[in-house]
Amino acid sequence: MIEVYPDLESLSRAAASLIVTQANLAVAARGRFSVALSGGNTPRRTYELLAQPPWRDQAPWDRMHVFWGDERCVDPDDPRSNARMARETWLDHVPIPGKQIHPLHCAQAPAAAAREYEAELQEFFADGPPCLDLVLLGLGDNGHTASLFPGTPVLEETGHWAAPVYVAEQDLYRVTLTAPCINQARVVAFLAAGTGKAAVLREVLHGPRDPGRLPAQLIQPQSGELVWLIDLEAAVRLTGEPF
Numbered sequence: 001m002i003e004v005y006p007d008l009e010s011l012s013r014a015a016a017s018l019i020v021t022q023a024n025l026a027v028a029a030r031g032r033f034s035v036a037l038s039g040g041n042t043p044r045r046t047y048e049l050l051a052q053p054p055w056r057d058q059a060p061w062d063r064m065h066v067f068w069g070d071e072r073c074v075d076p077d078d079p080r081s082n083a084r085m086a087r088e089t090w091l092d093h094v095p096i097p098g099k100q101i102h103p104l105h106c107a108q109a110p111a112a113a114a115r116e117y118e119a120e121l122q123e124f125f126a127d128g129p130p131c132l133d134l135v136l137l138g139l140g141d142n143g144h145t146a147s148l149f150p151g152t153p154v155l156e157e158t159g160h161w162a163a164p165v166y167v168a169e170q171d172l173y174r175v176t177l178t179a180p181c182i183n184q185a186r187v188v189a190f191l192a193a194g195t196g197k198a199a200v201l202r203e204v205l206h207g208p209r210d211p212g213r214l215p216a217q218l219i220q221p222q223s224g225e226l227v228w229l230i231d232l233e234a235a236v237r238l239t240g241e242p243f
């Protein structure tokens with residue numbers, strides 16, 4: 001499902017409402033809500049809104065468990081840290097119990113951190129499949145999502161839920177949830193905004209299947225729902241013109 005919003009602000013308000021709605025549905029059905037957060041810039045405003053009324057007053061914070069879809073392997077206080085961004089904008093301002101926030105610390109040893117994160121997820125899901133209630137994703141202008149970057153070995157990973165990845169163009173290690181893990185989620189929501197995403201969004205959604213070049217195409221929830229929240233600028237190439 002693709003939802004187009006006039007601008008980033010209205011997209012962010014819709015995303016905040018989606019998160020609160022999914023949280024309340026999950027808590028009503030299973031007593032808890034698990035979400036994997038995206039990093040980057042697009043979700044910042046959504047996270048800020050979640051710390052403000054009305055969203056702040058509507059969410060079951062005490063039943064919420066926060067994971068990350070990916071993390072840069074930098075110190076927690078590094079401006080590039082996805083966990084730092086989420087804490088500054090949102091998590092430090094709402095009463096989620098600290099033990100229910102599961103940051104991914106991989107600054108020292110990416111491979112070991114990926115194994116530890118996978119073990120943490122396996123424990124959380126009591127050795128069943130990683131059915132996160134919600135995974136938030138962004139879309140890079142090169143077609144990556146989470147830290148599933150074009151041409152990297154992690155795109156072929158099927159045996160693990162989390163894996164390290166070296167992003168040469170950034171000279172940076174990251175750890176990411178793998179596509180098979182993300183595809184177990186009950187809901188996967190992509191947030192994409194701005195003209196810079198229009199071309200890649202058109203390729204991902206309407207172009208030929210080429211997940212090695214466009215890893216976002218790997219995201220096809222096994223039984224869950226896939227929703228794209230985009231703004232008009234990102235949607236501008238999604239007209240009916242033949243691909």
Ligand code: 6PG
Nearest residue numbers: 039040041042138139140145146
């Ligand atoms: C990250 C993100 C990444 C992001 C895209 C889009 O750690 O960088 O998880 O997948 O979602 O790069 O980033 P923007 O929202 O900044 O365009």
